[in-house]
Amino acid sequence: MKLVSRSEWGAAAPTGSYTRISSTRGVKIHYEGSAVPGGLRGDHGRCAGHVRDIQRSHLNNRSEGWLDIAYSFVVCPHGYVFEGRGLNRKNGANGNSALNSVHYAVCAMVGTEGITSPTDAMLDGLVDAIEYCQAQGGAGGEVRGHRDGYATSCPGDELYDWVQRGAPRPGGGGGGGTPDPQPSGDGAGVYTVQSGDTLSAIAGRFETGVAQVAALNGIANPDLIQVGQQLQIPAPPFPGREHFVLGAHSPYAKQLQTWLQAGDWGPPYRVGPSEDMEQLDLRKVQALQEYYVGDLGPADGLTGPLTWLYAFQAAHGLRGR
Numbered sequence: 001m002k003l004v005s006r007s008e009w010g011a012a013a014p015t016g017s018y019t020r021i022s023s024t025r026g027v028k029i030h031y032e033g034s035a036v037p038g039g040l041r042g043d044h045g046r047c048a049g050h051v052r053d054i055q056r057s058h059l060n061n062r063s064e065g066w067l068d069i070a071y072s073f074v075v076c077p078h079g080y081v082f083e084g085r086g087l088n089r090k091n092g093a094n095g096n097s098a099l100n101s102v103h104y105a106v107c108a109m110v111g112t113e114g115i116t117s118p119t120d121a122m123l124d125g126l127v128d129a130i131e132y133c134q135a136q137g138g139a140g141g142e143v144r145g146h147r148d149g150y151a152t153s154c155p156g157d158e159l160y161d162w163v164q165r166g167a168p169r170p171g172g173g174g175g176g177g178t179p180d181p182q183p184s185g186d187g188a189g190v191y192t193v194q195s196g197d198t199l200s201a202i203a204g205r206f207e208t209g210v211a212q213v214a215a216l217n218g219i220a221n222p223d224l225i226q227v228g229q230q231l232q233i234p235a236p237p238f239p240g241r242e243h244f245v246l247g248a249h250s251p252y253a254k255q256l257q258t259w260l261q262a263g264d265w266g267p268p269y270r271v272g273p274s275e276d277m278e279q280l281d282l283r284k285v286q287a288l289q290e291y292y293v294g295d296l297g298p299a300d301g302l303t304g305p306l307t308w309l310y311a312f313q314a315a316h317g318l319r320g321r
């Protein structure tokens, strides 16, 4: 991480004392909203001055009465992470005192004029800042936008979409969101062949194809499976986090909900699974995550690859409960 400390960017001293916080649920992403000078893009030498400008404007904001720059960190187009209030201090940017206590505030130098889109380096810097808050500042796994839980357009549609996709690094690789690692090795559940089973019946029961099961288990002739043989059962491929956020609509939502219902997670459905992700569906996801919390990280109701896998396995008796 390319961290720029307060003394390195020439921060003015705060005008009061900070409220100490030992932990948060995670991080909220912001943008500046106003115009961000386009000239910064090609000249990192100007970025520190821009952070000083932000601090000055916050200190001069009488109605807010800020004691310092409001953000915990600010990330420039070149991926440098400028220390704002920093770790373990309540920020002033999330909208009210309660919101400021439960998430850190990380701001991208993006606005409505000049620099209006995040650069790849900036997205990397945002993930660096998120991971830094998690590793050293007691932040939990939640990554949200300022607009979550507060009436604002911040952090703009483009950054908010990125947050909704789990705040991924631009080149792929680890996201900054809720830890949801790809399963290593044990991604497939194990099924023991029973008397009367055929490979096609087994594949059908587990929502996959004969070819997939045969390939995963090195079976050359599907007719030659034996009672007592242990078969690795693959989960359907994870279709992407965007299908499972509140308000999403797709056949994948219904597939997930069918598993949640079969696994009897959370409050029951009145009608049944649907293609819409509603509050109740997120509560059911949360119930599954709370049960497997050691593996799945914070129970935030959002579905990533591992939550998808566990929901599938629990619904099909492939994972203990």
Ligand SMILES: [Zn+2]
Pocket: 029, 030, 031, 093, 146, 152, 154, 155
């Ligand atoms: Zn904001």
Ligand SMILES: [Zn+2]
Pocket: 043, 044, 045, 047, 076, 077, 078, 079, 080
């Ligand atoms: Zn810069």
